[in-house]
Amino acid sequence: MAIDILLLEMIKRISYAVILGLIVSRLKLFDRLMVNKLSWFDRIAFTVIFSSIAILGTYGGIPIQDALANSRMIGIMAAGLIGGPYLGTSVGIMSGLHHYSLGGFTALACAISSITEGFLAGLFQKYYKGKLIPWPIALGIGFFGEILQMLIILLVAQPYDQAYALVNSIAVPMTIANSLGLALFMYIIKAGLYQRTQQKANQSQNILAIARETVRYFRKGLNPESANAVVQIIKKHSPYDAVSITDTKQVLAYIGAESNHHAPGMNDHLTHVTIDSLTSGTIHIAYSPAEIGCTHPNCTLSSAIVVPLMIKTRIIGTLKMYYTSPSYHPDSSDIAFAQGLADLFSTQLELTEIDYQRRLTEAAKMQALHTQINPHFLFNTLNTISSLIRTNPELARRLLIKFSQIFRFTLQYTGRVITFEKEWAQVSGFLEIAIARHGDKLFVTHNLDPAIFSYGIPSLTLQPIIENSIKHGLQPREVGGSIAIEGTMTDTDIIITVTDDGVGFQGDPDYYLEHPPQGHIGLSNVHHRLRGLYGAPYGLEITSIPEEGTTVVIRIPKVQPESDPTPERTK
Numbered sequence: 001m002a003i004d005i006l007l008l009e010m011i012k013r014i015s016y017a018v019i020l021g022l023i024v025s026r027l028k029l030f031d032r033l034m035v036n037k038l039s040w041f042d043r044i045a046f047t048v049i050f051s052s053i054a055i056l057g058t059y060g061g062i063p064i065q066d067a068l069a070n071s072r073m074i075g076i077m078a079a080g081l082i083g084g085p086y087l088g089t090s091v092g093i094m095s096g097l098h099h100y101s102l103g104g105f106t107a108l109a110c111a112i113s114s115i116t117e118g119f120l121a122g123l124f125q126k127y128y129k130g131k132l133i134p135w136p137i138a139l140g141i142g143f144f145g146e147i148l149q150m151l152i153i154l155l156v157a158q159p160y161d162q163a164y165a166l167v168n169s170i171a172v173p174m175t176i177a178n179s180l181g182l183a184l185f186m187y188i189i190k191a192g193l194y195q196r197t198q199q200k201a202n203q204s205q206n207i208l209a210i211a212r213e214t215v216r217y218f219r220k221g222l223n224p225e226s227a228n229a230v231v232q233i234i235k236k237h238s239p240y241d242a243v244s245i246t247d248t249k250q251v252l253a254y255i256g257a258e259s260n261h262h263a264p265g266m267n268d269h270l271t272h273v274t275i276d277s278l279t280s281g282t283i284h285i286a287y288s289p290a291e292i293g294c295t296h297p298n299c300t301l302s303s304a305i306v307v308p309l310m311i312k313t314r315i316i317g318t319l320k321m322y323y324t325s326p327s328y329h330p331d332s333s334d335i336a337f338a339q340g341l342a343d344l345f346s347t348q349l350e351l352t353e354i355d356y357q358r359r360l361t362e363a364a365k366m367q368a369l370h371t372q373i374n375p376h377f378l379f380n381t382l383n384t385i386s387s388l389i390r391t392n393p394e395l396a397r398r399l400l401i402k403f404s405q406i407f408r409f410t411l412q413y414t415g416r417v418i419t420f421e422k423e424w425a426q427v428s429g430f431l432e433i434a435i436a437r438h439g440d441k442l443f444v445t446h447n448l449d450p451a452i453f454s455y456g457i458p459s460l461t462l463q464p465i466i467e468n469s470i471k472h473g474l475q476p477r478e479v480g481g482s483i484a485i486e487g488t489m490t491d492t493d494i495i496i497t498v499t500d501d502g503v504g505f506q507g508d509p510d511y512y513l514e515h516p517p518q519g520h521i522g523l524s525n526v527h528h529r530l531r532g533l534y535g536a537p538y539g540l541e542i543t544s545i546p547e548e549g550t551t552v553v554i555r556i557p558k559v560q561p562e563s564d565p566t567p568e569r570t571k
Contacts, residue, residue, distance in 0.1 A: 009062050010173050014071050014181030016060060020053045022188050047090045050079035054095035054114070058102070065162065067106045069170045072099065074181045076114055077145050080121025081133050081186060088125075092118025106166065109156035113149040121145065135187040142179035146171075205389055206237045207340045208400070211348075218348040222309070222317055224264065227253035234321070234341070242301065242322040246270060248278055248315065257324050261296045269295070277306040277318050283339065287329050292322075305330040307342040311350045319345065340397070347404045384437040399436055402429040413459035417533075419561045420487075420494075421453040427462045434470055441480025442470065448487035452494050456561035458529055464522035465498050465540075465552050473502025473550055481549075493538075494556050501549040509542035523552070530556060 054075030061070030076095055080088020096114030100107045124133060124141055133141070150171045157163035213233045217226040227245040231253045234243045242256030251270070254263040270278075272293025277284040286292040286304040294301060301322045309317045319342050323329070330338075381403050388396035406429050413422065435442050466483065474481040486497045505512070516524040527540040534557055544550040 010069060010071065010177035011180070014074060014177055014184070016056065016071075018181060018184045018188060020056070020075075022192070024049060024053075024189065043087070043090075046079070046083060046087055047094065050075050050083075050087065050091040051094035051098075053078070054091060055098050058095065058099055064169055065166045067104055067166050067170075068102075069174055071178055071181055072110075072114065073117055073142070073145055073149065073178045074185055076118045077121040077138075077142060077182055078185045078189075080118045080123075081125050081138060081141065081182075082189065083122070084125045085119055085122030088118035088120075088122035089115060090118070092116070105159075105162060106153055106157045109153040109163075110149070112156060113152040116148065116152065117145045120148070132190050133186060135183040135190065138186040139179050139183035142182035143175055145182075146175040146178055150175075207337070207344060207397075208385070208389065209237050210234060210341065211344050211400075214345070215348055218345065219352055221352050222247060222252070222349055224252045228255075230345070231255045234319075238321070238337070240321040241324040244320040244322075245309075245317060246274060246320070247317040252317070256322065258294075258296075258299055258301055258322075261299070262294070262301075271304075273304055273306050274318050274320060277308050278315055281308050281310065281315050283307045283335060285330050285335070300324045302326045303329045305334050305338050307338045309342055309349065310346045316349065343401070344404070347408060351404075351408055380437060381433050384433065388436070395436065399433055402432055405429050406433075416459055417456040417559065417562045418459050419453065420455055420457045422561075423457050423459060423462055424448070424453065426459075427466065430463050430466070434467075438470070438474075438480060442474065443480075443482040444485070445482070446485040446487075448485070449489055452487050452489055455494055456559040457494070457556060458533060461526055461530070461554065461556075462496070462498070464526050465554070468522055469498060469500040469502065469550065469552075473500040473504070476503045489558070492558060494558060496554040496556075497551060498554070499549065499551045504544040504546045504548055504550050506544075506546050509544065512542065513540060526554075530554070 052075075054072045057071035057073070057075055058068065061068030061072075072095055076088065076092050079091040092115040096111035099114065100111040121141060124137075150167045153163050153167055154160070157166075210233055214230045217229040220226045222245075231243040231245055232255055234240070235255050240256070242254065242258060242262070244254040244262065245252050249270075251262065251264045260266065273284050273286040273291060284306045286306070289299060289302055292299075292301055292304050302324055304320055304322045306318050306320045308315050309319060319338065321330075321334070321338060381399070385396050385399050385403070388399065406426055431444055435444065462485075466485070469483050474483070481501045484497075484499045486499075488495050488497075513524050513527045523540060523542070530539040538555050538557060541553040541555070542550065
């Protein structure tokens with residue numbers, strides 16, 4: 001067969017591999033592969049998937065001189081370039097053994113080249129440290145892999161004259177076609193990943209936009225007025241044909257298609273799918289009008305996603321979003337969007353209840369402390385999350401959740417003695433946000449005696465001290481620095497030490513605590529709260545050396561935490 005004809009036939013056959021690449025890029029498993037979070041089941045599944053692509057390439061080969069000109073290499077090297085040496089080698093072994101079982105004078109050479117190509121492609125993936133390899137680089141790697149395969153055929157296959165004649169016939173068309181096929185495969189994979197990344201980024205942007213606009217309404221609790229404002233905001237920022245919010249008994253607000261019989265007051269009954277979600281406390285999806293359960297004739301709502309709204313473990317209502325097109329049903333992106341909104345709204349509503357309790361119980365000094373801390377932390381956190389929305393939407397979402405947890409903690413436990421375990425969970429969330437913001441300019445270590453976690457500590461004791469170390473100790477240094485946190489116990493006391501290697505300060509530390517300069521009220525307030533609770537032996541001790549760092553020692557007695565009563569429902 002002429003080289004140009006063989007090249008044309010090979011190009012036809014790589015189209016199958018390219019189509020399979022498009023399918024692979026749409027698999028949910030693929031996201032876990034890209035972040036290297038694969039279970040053993042996932043590893044086996046991907047080995048089977050890519051081995052199947054390679055084996056299909058073998059079966060689609062063109063018989064030439066008792067051998068096959070085929071596109072097997074695309075599946076093998078794609079596995080290595082995407083999944084690393086383990087996946088590349090596994091697929092190489094599977095497809096190599098399959099080719100060997102077919103026989104022929106090149107069987108052994110092709111088996112060896114399959115394993116070698118998979119392993120070498122995996123090494124390239126290691127060099128890129130988990131990043132998806134660009135298609136031009138994949139083109140070059142594919143070219144190198146095919147040349148290597150031809151050399152192995154020349155070295156291993158017998159007789160040599162027949163091997164030479166085969167390589168002379170297939171080297172150019174296989175190298176060109178399979179290299180192009182591998183490059184196209186990687187391009188499609190990267191395009192699919194980029195599309196999902198953009199989709200997640202858009203979802204994060206929409207959720208943040210909704211969060212900004214809805215927070216002031218949910219401060220009034222879940223009622224018809226706040227629900228009506230919120231559904232209008234969701235409708236504005238989403239593609240749904242209708243949006244609704246209910247409590248546990250009735251529709252509070254509805255906007256969009258079929259509002260003539262779904263709006264509040266038009267129908268006293270909740271739909272079947274809503275009742276199911278309220279009963280189970282889980283997301284429910286209706287894929288047809290029958291599953292929605294609307295009793296009105298000719299209703300055009302064709303599918304729906306319903307997610308419960310909760311305060312802690314108590315279900316207080318549902319968020320519902322509808323499509324009218326019979327050809328479109330809620331998918332994984334709709335589920336993620338709905339769950340994100342429900343979590344956000346549930347947090348906002350829970351904050352409303354907690355805020356009500358805070359206004360009743362918070363002391364004046366605690367209010368002064370929050371006035372100093374929260375604006376600084378709030379604006380820097382939102383700026384960090386905003387900058388990550390496009391570059392790392394998953395991290396932005398995680399930090400947003402951490403931020404809401406920190407804010408909820410502040411409102412819920414203000415002025416109370418809680419377990420050190422709760423205090424440390426809040427501090428860990430704060431540190432994760434701080435590290436995301438400062439990057440390699442902030443290094444934190446901790447060594448805490450596990451026994452202290454069950455004892456009590458006044459809430460918001462640690463965060464102001466750590467924030468002070470970052471803001472006044474490390475930020476003035478261009479290279480940043482480190483913070484070390486240690487927790488130990490004596491027979492009667494708990495001692496927590498926070499040490500930074502920042503710029504330090506001059507002067508008498510006791511004077512610093514009694515007469516804090518502008519912007520440094522946090523440490524003084526913590527010190528006086530501890531003194532007020534436990535007496536003169538307890539509080540803060542500060543030592544500092546200019547340009548070397550500062551150490552803050554917190555000493556509190558071993559006390560039991562307060563009970564954690566459920567707050568009353570906001571009226």
